[in-house]
Amino acid sequence: xxxxxxxxxxxxxxxxxxxxxxxxxxxxxxxxxxxxxxxxxxxxxxxxxxxxxxxxxxxxxxxxxxxxxxxxxxxxxxxxxxxxxxxxxxxxxxxxxxxxxxxxxxxxxxxxxxxxxxxxx
Numbered sequence: 001x002x003x004x005x006x007x008x009x010x011x012x013x014x015x016x017x018x019x020x021x022x023x024x025x026x027x028x029x030x031x032x033x034x035x036x037x038x039x040x041x042x043x044x045x046x047x048x049x050x051x052x053x054x055x056x057x058x059x060x061x062x063x064x065x066x067x068x069x070x071x072x073x074x075x076x077x078x079x080x081x082x083x084x085x086x087x088x089x090x091x092x093x094x095x096x097x098x099x100x101x102x103x104x105x106x107x108x109x110x111x112x113x114x115x116x117x118x119x120x121x
Contacts, residue, residue, distance in 0.1 A: 005033060012045045012053045020056060029062045038069040046077035 002010075004026060011019040032038050039047065042062040045054040058064075067073045 005031075005035075008041065009033065009036075009044070012041065012051050013048050015050075015052055017053065017056055020053065029057060029060050030066060032068075036068075037072075040066050040068070042066075043068060043072070043074055043077055046074050047080065 004023075007019070007023075008027060008031070010016070027041070029041065031041050033041075033044055036044055040062065042054055042057040042064070043066070045051045045057060064074060
């Protein structure tokens with residue numbers, strides 16, 4: 001039987017939000033994969049070119065500023081993924097960075113880049 005972290009990876013790579021929601025009490029939103037350079041779930045999901053699950057982690061307040069063992073964060077993954085949607089994610093990163101350090105109360109929708117709808121925080 002596959003261990004839970006492998007199941008998490010599979011869920012991220014296959015965009016299985018049902019698995020993530022059903023098992024939410026079994027992992028931290030900032031969980032790390034030791035065998036993947038200590039990537040967080042958010043970093044791992046952004047690094048996977050086919051995954052859109054990063055939206056789920058953003059919606060659930062994943063820490064944007066954590067780095068892995070290679071000193072990489074989500075900006076590195078966004079640049080490596082080479083898609084226009086990553087630019088939008090980068091803009092959100094800057095927005096969150098500014099407002100979280102400025103003490104403002106954040107109230108906004110994350111863009112759902114496929115449907116054109118927002119994912120309400």
